[in-house]
Structure formats: C-alpha cells, structure tokens
Amino acid sequence: MIFDEEFETMPRLALESLQLHRLQKQIANVYLKVPYYAAKMDAAGVHPSDIKTLGDVNRLPFTTKEDLRKNYPFGLFTVPMEEVVRIHASSGTTGQPTVVGYTKADIKMWAGLMARSLSAAGAHPNDIVHNAYGYGLFTGGLGAHYGAEELGATVIPISGGNTKKQIQIMRDFGSSVLLCTPSYALNMAEVMEDQGVDLKELKLRVGIFGAEPWSEAMRIEIEKKLGIKAIDIYGLSEVMGPGVAIECAEEQKGLHIMEDHFLAEIVDPDSFEPLPLGEKGELVFTTLTKEAFPVIRYRTKDFSRLITDECSCGRSFYRMEKVTGRSDDMMIIRGVNVFPSQIEEVLIGIDGVEPHYMIIVDRKGTLDTLEVQVEVSDNLFSDEIKNLEATTMLIQKEIKERLGVSCKASLVEPRTIQRSEGKAQRVIDKRKF
Amino acid sequence: MKVEQIAIFLENKSGRLADITSILAGHGINIRAMSLADTADFGILRIIVNDTDNAKQILRDNGFTVGTTEVLVVEVQDKPGGLAEVLQIIKDGDLNIEYMYAFTQKSGDTGLIIFRFDEIDDAVNVLMKAGVRLLSGEEVYSI
Structure with missing residues (x-):
C-alpha cells in the first residue's frame, strides 16, 4: 500500500521542480543561519543565488563527519534550542559522537516517512509492530516507533536485547512485523531454533531490517529461518534516521529514496566528482525540508548506485541499490578492497556454513593476513579430519x-562468535598503521 | 555388530578436553575408549561411552558440536602378529580404513581395535567371513 500517494507517485517533472524549490529555500536558510556553512560556501565561491537548477547542487561544498565533529554538539543547528524538541547522537565508536537535533515539524516529517516505509514493506495499520531497534540516542528505536504509530499500527517498544523474552512476547502478543538489525534477526532465529519454537506459533509476516549492510544471501537465510519477507531499510542519523529509503515489498530490488525530502547524488569516492546516473559510488545526501539540522551534500561513506527504471509498485522515487559496503568497513588487504558483506556472501553460499563469522585482519611483518573464523555446525561437522579440512x-x-x-x-x-543484539561486530583489525 | 561412536569438535584451546571429561563425569557417564585426532588448528575427539544418547545430549546442551558415527570393534589376539593378521584380512578384502585406535580390556588375552571404514557393511561381511570376532554395542558399552 502507498501511504502518501500524492508525493510517492508524483510525476518526475513535478517532483524535480518541487526538489529545486525546496533546495533553494534550504540553501538560502542555511547560509543565513549557520556561519560555518556560509564560510564554507564563500570559500568555495558559491552563493545560494547560484543554485538555479538541481544540477547546481554539485557546486556546493561537501559536509563530512569531520565537519559535524568540529561543531560538536549543536554548532550546525539552524534554529534556537527552544525550537529543538529532540536530540539523537551516533554511538561515536570511532571518535566524538555526532549530534543531531529535530524540531516538532522534523519529528512529524520523520514519522511520516517511517510510516511510508512500513507501508511500502507491507505493514498495515492493524499490524503489531515488534520494534527491537535500540531505544535511546540511536535513531533506530524512536524513529521506527513514531512511524509505526503514525501508520496506526500497534507498537511494542521492546528495544534490543533479552532475546528469550523477545520471543515470548512475539508469541504471546502476536507480533506480525519485526524491526531490528539483520544480524539480530538471525540471532533471534537461532535462539528460536534452540528453544524449539514452531514458526506456526508466531504471526510474523514481515521484517524490516537496517542499520548495517547485509547481503542478498543473508536475506534468503533470514526469510527461510523466520518464514517472513525481509525488507531492507536505509537511513542515517546525520540525514534523519531510518526511513531515508525503503525497499518495496513488490520488488525487493533497490530502495526507494524519499526524494521529496532528500536529494541524492552519487560521487566518485576518490575524486568526489559527480558520477553519471546509474554508476556506482559514494552516496551523498542533501536534506530538503529538515529544520533543526539540515545537511548539505553529506558524504555517507555508503556505496550504492541509483536505479532510475520505473518500478512495478508505482512509486516514482528513484531507487538506490542495496548498500553492500561502507568505505568505513572496507578493508584493504594486500592492496585488495574487501568488504565484510562479500565474505558473508561467500560463506552463506557454502552448504552447512552458518552466517556467524568473524574476520580477523593482522599484519605479519609487512604482509597483511586475513583470517575468517566460521562456527562448526552439526551440518558441517565430520568425525574425519579430511572432511573438515576440505571445508576450510x-x-x-x-x-x-x-x-x-x-x-x-x-x-x-x-x-x-559473539551474537549481535544491535549492530554486529564482524571485523577485528589488529594492524597498527 | 556396529558400535556407535561420538565425535566432538574441539578448538585447540587449553582445557577443552578437561571440560568434556568433567561434564561427562558429572553426569555419571563412563568413557570406554577414546582417541584424539588433531591438526594445527582443531581437533576431533572420538569416544565410545556407556550411554551414547545421553552423552550426546549433554554435550550438545553444553554447546559442543557433536556427531555420531558407526565403527567396528574388533577383537585381536594379544600376541605378536595379532593385529597383522586382522589387517591382512582387511587388505585382502580391499577395505579402506579411515582411521583406527586401540584399547585394552580389563583382563583377558585379547585387545580391542576400533576401525572406521568407508563401507562399514562390506567390512562386516569380510571380517565375519574370515571368522574375526566383532563386539556388539552392548558388549562394548558394558565393558
């Protein structure tokens, strides 16, 4: 079902004219309100009045996580704090957390986009939404929560962790839609298997998984083990949170970007030059309507490409290909770029190998070493050494x-191997650079 | 004629063998025979116990990967040439041994050898025809 027919199916021409109008307004406002952005634009020799077409967006300077850190915590907000009604922040595992803020209108817009996303995934107002994303500074929990309420569904705000209780509630309350990270979904499936839970006892129908890259092979695994349709959702706190893009249940092939609120570009990850439509590179977003914390050309470090083909679901929004890696996750092993999701794809493709793995990168002398640890399941095990060695x-x-x-x-x-209750930790890099 | 053997996957970490034996001991399970095969990275512990089903379940519950395999327990004369005689029969019968290990009985003048064959049914035929005594599961479990 299409939640917001007017915008989600808007003809491209009208959509692009709406985007331009919103972009011009946004840039002018940011230039006026945030000295940091104004200084960056001045240094790049670009003025808000130079934005005459959508293509002119590439004259604007990029925003990176570094810019956000320099302005920690509230330096890039465009409204006074009395108008900010909510704060979220990234976990900050790689440094200072990045802090984002929302006005009342931002929260309402976000709830609307999450409601669109749930609906696109196949959720209905009469669904019971089991929201196992973490509640707190992380945008996942509250973002999905408000969206499910906006849709009119019943939300179980269970948050992450305590897997046995999750399963009991799922069974007792009749949860029909599950939201969590894909790695946690697999963890739940495994615990269910241990407990001998019969999938028929559950009403689960749809799973909406995001917050970390996951492979097609992992989708098949989750769909099989939980007996559901697994839908990919995309978002990041710097841009808004979950609901920036969503797969439609009809195709499950690429995620529709909420283009009336976000302008997407793909740039070359090395030269940062814009790439032709359809080519693969780094995703860059400009928010078109956010009030408290707009971002201009924010470099996501996620790799994807835009799909411009018409979609059978009827949405006119372009799709972004499922994100398969982040430049943050990318490991360079002896000069070869390797993403954990590629290793995952290989492992899941091998009979009997469970999708629980750990990648250990180290350096012996001058040579990088890559070790992939895989758990020995009953299916994989043999009493003969030669069979186990054949597997490795x-x-x-x-x-x-x-x-x-x-x-x-x-x-x-x-x-x-440690099980995830949120974002999975798949890589240990012991190299010292 | 076939005897059930339990195989357990072990990482090469100190104390794992002690963990397994104490878990089994704690449940009153007696190990009749054992052998450990190892590589640089992992090992496979193979044991025959007095209560296979129970032991398997207990080990699984304790998080081990466990498999069962059928093996043959062959009686050989405890004297020079006793084993050679049996191996000659196996060779003549064109049987392939995956692995084998030995253990002794509490008393008597025979030793016991455990054989894991590719084709266990062929092996039973060949050995029986040659008059080699194979111990039944019951006999082994209650040694």
Missing part, C-alpha cells in the same frame, strides 16, 4: 576466486 579449503578457494585475496579459514566451536 573450499572457503579459502571461494574467497580467493571471488574476492581475489587469499585467507585462512578457521573452524571454531559453536556459539563462540
């Missing part, structure tokens, strides 16, 4: 063939 050799061979990098595959005991 197969993993090594497949990774070498598909990724062009040699690795050492190790088998570890079951349940020894």
